[in-house]
Amino acid sequence: SQLAKVLLALNQRGIPHIVLKGTVLAEQLYGNPGLRTVSDMDILVPPGKVSEAGSVLTEIGYRQPESGKTREHPFHESPYCKMARFPLVIELHRDLDDQNLVHTPLPMIWRRAQPLQTQGVSTKVLSPEDTLLFLSNHLSKHASGLLKSLNDIAELLKKHADTLDWN
Numbered sequence: 001s002q003l004a005k006v007l008l009a010l011n012q013r014g015i016p017h018i019v020l021k022g023t024v025l026a027e028q029l030y031g032n033p034g035l036r037t038v039s040d041m042d043i044l045v046p047p048g049k050v051s052e053a054g055s056v057l058t059e060i061g062y063r064q065p066e067s068g069k070t071r072e073h074p075f076h077e078s079p080y081c082k083m084a085r086f087p088l089v090i091e092l093h094r095d096l097d098d099q100n101l102v103h104t105p106l107p108m109i110w111r112r113a114q115p116l117q118t119q120g121v122s123t124k125v126l127s128p129e130d131t132l133l134f135l136s137n138h139l140s141k142h143a144s145g146l147l148k149s150l151n152d153i154a155e156l157l158k159k160h161a162d163t164l165d166w167n
Contacts (some may be wrong), residue, residue, distance in 0.1 A: 002088050003041050004119035009056045010043075011122060017053070018044040018113050018124045020093065020134065021152070027118060028125065029155035037148070040079065040089035046110070047094040050077060054092060062090060096134055128160040 003023055010017050020043065026036035045053045054064070054077060062080035076093040096104045112127040126134055132153065139149040157164070 001119065002082070002084075004121045005060060006041070006043070006057065006090065007118070007121045007123045009060050010045075010053060013052065013056055015049050015053050015056065016046055016110070016124070018110070018126060019116075019118070020044055020096075020126065021138070024116065024118055024123070024125055025131075025152060028116070029152065029159055036152070040091055042076070042091045042093055044093040044096065044109075047106075050092055050094045054080065057090060057092070062088070097137055102137055128156060128163070129165050132156055132164070 003019070007017065007019070019041070022038040022041050023033045023036075026033040026038070030036050043053070057080045060082075062082045064078050064080055076091045076095075080090045080092065082088040095106065096102075096109065109126065109130055112130055113124040114127055116123050116125045125131070135149060135153050135156065139146070139153070
């Protein structure tokens with residue numbers, strides 16, 4: 001429900017966004033958000049809209065830790081947190097990865113993004129092909145989530161086996 005509130009707030013401000021992994025992936029691939037655990041919500045916004053998106057998160061109760069208490073990332077901001085029954089964490093991405101390591105053609109990613117309705121709110125998600133590349137690359141960085149990442153890739157391949165554009 002928190003993701004829907006965030007997406008609605010971004011929509012109201014006209015900020016384009018793509019939801020990465022997490023609860024939306026659980027809905028798309030598993031059919032039930034309870035079948036895939038998440039520790040945070042990742043949202044890609046155009047680099048020129050990151051500050052505005054951060055302001056939206058602040059307006060709805062999310063806060064960034066004080067500067068100097070988190071490490072810098074070349075492709076997303078310091079996490080935004082909201083204290084609730086369970087702490088809620090959002091990472092605003094300006095890119096999918098460090099461009100010095102993996103070239104991500106962002107204009108193509110945005111063109112291929114697909115619309116999705118989640119909890120009655122419009123958003124976009126990566127195309128199946130871009131999701132596969134993103135998950136595969138993400139897999140190489142997070143050994144602690146190895147089985148979850150491998151299962152996500154397996155579920156994606158099962159769902160899109162006949163339609164995936166391998167080129």
